[in-house]
Amino acid sequence: MFRYLPRVFYFVAPLLVCIGLSVPASAQTNHQIFDQYINGNMAKHGVVGVSIALIENNKIEHRYVSGYANADTGIKLNPNTVFQVGSISKSVAAWAIMQLVQSGKLDLDKPVSTYLTRWHLPGSDFDASKVTLRRLLSHTAGLSLGSYPGFALEQPLPTIEASLSGDTNGAGAVFIQTEPGARWSYSGGGYTLMQLIVEEVTGMIFSNYINDIVLTPLSMYRSSYRPDPSLLAGMANAHGYSGTVLPNFHFTAEAAASLHSTAEDLAKFALANMQTNPVLDNSTLQLMHSPAENSAGRHGLGFSLVGDGNIVGHGGSNTGWKAMVRFVPRTGAGIVVLTNSDSGDKLTIDALCFWNTHYAIGYLDKGCQDRLDQQKELALILVVIGVGFLLASAVAIWLMRKRYLSGDYGVDLNAYRAIGKLMGILVPLIILICWVTFWHTEVGVYLIFGSWYTRAADVMPAEFLYLSSGLVVFVISLIGLTLLREKKNGSKHQ
Numbered sequence: 087m088f089r090y091l092p093r094v095f096y097f098v099a100p101l102l103v104c105i106g107l108s109v110p111a112s113a114q115t116n117h118q119i120f121d122q123y124i125n126g127n128m129a130k131h132g133v134v135g136v137s138i139a140l141i142e143n144n145k146i147e148h149r150y151v152s153g154y155a156n157a158d159t160g161i162k163l164n165p166n167t168v169f170q171v172g173s174i175s176k177s178v179a180a181w182a183i184m185q186l187v188q189s190g191k192l193d194l195d196k197p198v199s200t201y202l203t204r205w206h207l208p209g210s211d212f213d214a215s216k217v218t219l220r221r222l223l224s225h226t227a228g229l230s231l232g233s234y235p236g237f238a239l240e241q242p243l244p245t246i247e248a249s250l251s252g253d254t255n256g257a258g259a260v261f262i263q264t265e266p267g268a269r270w271s272y273s274g275g276g277y278t279l280m281q282l283i284v285e286e287v288t289g290m291i292f293s294n295y296i297n298d299i300v301l302t303p304l305s306m307y308r309s310s311y312r313p314d315p316s317l318l319a320g321m322a323n324a325h326g327y328s329g330t331v332l333p334n335f336h337f338t339a340e341a342a343a344s345l346h347s348t349a350e351d352l353a354k355f356a357l358a359n360m361q362t363n364p365v366l367d368n369s370t371l372q373l374m375h376s377p378a379e380n381s382a383g384r385h386g387l388g389f390s391l392v393g394d395g396n397i398v399g400h401g402g403s404n405t406g407w408k409a410m411v412r413f414v415p416r417t418g419a420g421i422v423v424l425t426n427s428d429s430g431d432k433l434t435i436d437a438l439c440f441w442n443t444h445y446a447i448g449y450l451d452k453g454c455q456d457r458l459d460q461q462k463e464l465a466l467i468l469v470v471i472g473v474g475f476l477l478a479s480a481v482a483i484w485l486m487r488k489r490y491l492s493g494d495y496g497v498d499l500n501a502y503r504a505i506g507k508l509m510g511i512l513v514p515l516i517i518l519i520c521w522v523t524f525w526h527t528e529v530g531v532y533l534i535f536g537s538w539y540t541r542a543a544d545v546m547p548a549e550f551l552y553l554s555s556g557l558v559v560f561v562i563s564l565i566g567l568t569l570l571r572e573k574k575n576g577s578k579h580q
Contacts, residue, residue, distance in 0.1 A: 116444060117148045125152055127436045133427040134325040135163045138437065139353035141413065141420035142445070144361055146353045155322035155426070157329050168308060168321040168346050169424040170334065171409040172402025173233075175311065175345035176277050178355060180223055180388020182296045182341075183280055184370050187219070191287055194220040194387075201283045205247040208261050216266035219283075222276040223387040224378030228264040231257055231275030234343050235405065236335025246282045249338040250275070270381045274342035281341035292340055303364045304354055309347040311340040321346065322426040324406020329427075332406040343404060349422045356413040356420040359398065375415060393442075393449025403431065410434040412441075419447060475556030482563035511565050518561040525554060 120140070128136060135153030139146055155161045186192040192201065197215040199206060207214050212228060221227035235255050237243060244253035252259030260275035281292045288295050293312035301309050310317055324332040337344040359371055366374075374387040375398045384391055389398045396416065402409035408430030413420030421441045423434045439454035441447060525546075 117150075120148070120440060120444065121150050121152075123440055124150060124433070124437060127433055128153060131427075131429045131432045131436075132327060132329060133425050133430050133433050134329055135167075135322060135426045136430070136433060137163055137165065137167060137169065137349040137424045139349040139422040140441070140445070141353055141356060141418065141422075144357060144418035146350065146357070149349065151349075153426075156331060157323075157325055158331050163322060163426075165350060166308060166320055166348060168313065168317055168348055169409065169426060170324070170402075170404045170407040171345050171347050171352065171411075171424060172343055172404040172407055173274070174347075174352065174400045174402040174409055174411055175341060175343050176274075177388045177400040177411070178300060178309075178345055179277060179280065179296065179311075179341035180374065181300045181365060182284055182292075183219060183223065184374060184387065185299055185365055186284070186287060188366060188370050192219060192283070194218060194223075198222065198279065198283060201286050203286060205250050205282060207279075208259075210262045212262040212265055214262060214266075217262065218266075219280065220378065220387065221267055222273075222280055223374075224381045224385050225270055225272050225276065226267055226378060226380050226385075227273065227276050228262050228266040228268065228271060229260055229273040229276045229279070230263045231260050231278075232272050233257065233274050233403075234337055234339045236337045236343065238333050239336060243336065243338045246278065246285070246338060250278060250282070254339075267380060270385060274339060277342040278339040281339070284341075293344075300365055304358050306347065306351040306354055309345065309351045311344045311346075313346045317346065324404070325427045326406060327428045335405055347424075349424050352409075352411050352422045352424070353420065356399070356411055356422065360413060360415045360418055360420070371415075392453070393447075396449045397447070401431075401434065408434055410438060412438060414447060414449070417447075419445065469552045472552030472554075472556035475553070475560040479556070479559045479563040482560070482567045486563070486567050511568055514561045514564045514568075518558060521554070521557060525550075 117140070124136060124138065127133075133153065134157050135155060136151070138148075138150040140148040140150075142148075149165055151163050151165055151167075153163055155163050155167055183192065187194055195218050198217050198219060199214060207217065217227045217229070222229070231254070234257050237255050241255075250260045260273075260279060264271055284290075284292050284295055290298075291312075293310065296311060300306075308317065308320075313321070321334070324334050326332050358365070359375070362368070374389060375391075376386050377383045377391060377395055378385055378387060383395060386398065388400075390400050391398060392412070397412050397414055399410065399412035399420075402411075406426065406428055408425045408427065410421070410423045421437065423430075423437045425433055427433075439450060442450040442454055
């Protein structure tokens with residue numbers, strides 16, 4: 087009977103190995119699948135670099151870094167590379183405000199004018215006494231100025247007071263534009279106002295105060311709102327949609343947009359939001375993570391809420407930078423995604439949906455599926471329109487060929503001296519030039535939003551190229567068909 091043992095062993099041994107290694111292998115495979123997915127989508131969206139941290143059971147369990155800090159020099163990212171994280175700055179800044187509330191130095195529901203001496207909200211038709219810290223934190227204070235473009239490094243930064251009054255490189259001034267407390271309206275300007283309040287109440291520069299009170303106690307040693315040269319030396323470069331290296335802008339509006347950090351440091355911040363920490367107590371955190379009044383359930387105090395409020399965090403978007411932090415307090419799960427590319431917003435959403443599904447988060451299933459369905463529908467529409475243009479072009483080209491072979495048609499330039507007939511060429515040509523200029527150069531976005539470095543086509547699905555290609559071929563074929571008209575003298579082809 088022993089002679090059969092080796093044969094049986096061949097079947098049993100692998101089974102025993104699989105059973106014994108099933109748990110750790112499964113976890114490792116999940117991370118590997120995640121890394122492969124992210125790497126593939128980086129190429130799909132043209133993202134230059136990404137740094138990711140995954141939190142499971144209140145621990146940082148996985149890190150993934152890929153791509154370049156600078157596409158021109160070929161310097162690669164590493165786990166310590168510093169990124170601009172855009173509006174994630176607001177969530178960390180909210181901790182500084184809430185620490186002052188917790189210590190009794192600020193009151194969430196007093197008029198912010200109580201704390202201001204260096205600058206005041208300009209007069210308006212609305213009651214300024216209704217502008218409170220609670221409403222500023224939840225974007226329900228009715229203030230203007232959604233986002234900041236920043237300043238080039240060679241430009242001197244204005245003071246906070248000057249920034250609030252409109253020295254914002256084109257973003258505008260801070261004022262009350264809607265009834266305070268009535269509805270949610272995103273305002274980066276509101277966080278700049280809170281930045282001033284921190285300085286007024288503490289007598290310290292905002293970046294220094296938040297470093298001492300929040301960043302250092304949370305061991306976020308590679309994070310700063312006003313980074314020093316040593317931190318800047320380890321910083322990535324911003325990139326446009328086409329991978330072009332962009333300037334790294336800086337900001338007076340530090341609380342709204344100026345945090346520089348790493349994926350690991352922001353993972354530490356996410357963890358601090360889900361467990362006992364040296365800065366804020368649990369009741370304060372619970373308040374910050376709960377839907378604020380009249381925020382339509384989308385915002386707490388300093389944090390955005392998704393998945394019916396179960397997933398807390400914030401997104402970030404500066405020129406050439408896209409970032410995201412999301413965490414689930416009740417399960418101790420979280421994800422941080424930092425990119426140094428304008429197209430990184432697509433990758434952050436892809437990563438969020440993958441994390442939601444493959445790491446059994448589950449709160450975003452419908453939203454992620456709806457997004458996939460919408461992407462497929464839009465892609466199909468774009469492809470159908472593009473193919474339609476190509477088919478119409480084929481008909482036009484067939485007519486051109488038929489006319490030319492008939493012998494009675496050809497190019498007769500004398501026929502186009504009349505302005506009316508010139509329109510047959512000029513109108514489609516102008517349409518083509520306008521289309522390409524608006525969608526495929528930076529001019530379109532500049533005309534609408536006043537900022538460069540972005541092409542309108544870059545924010546569309548990749549299938550948009552089918553539509554543009556079809557339109558270009560169609561217009562060219564129309565021009566050719568217009569040129570190939572019947573010749574007055576009936577002579578042979580010219």
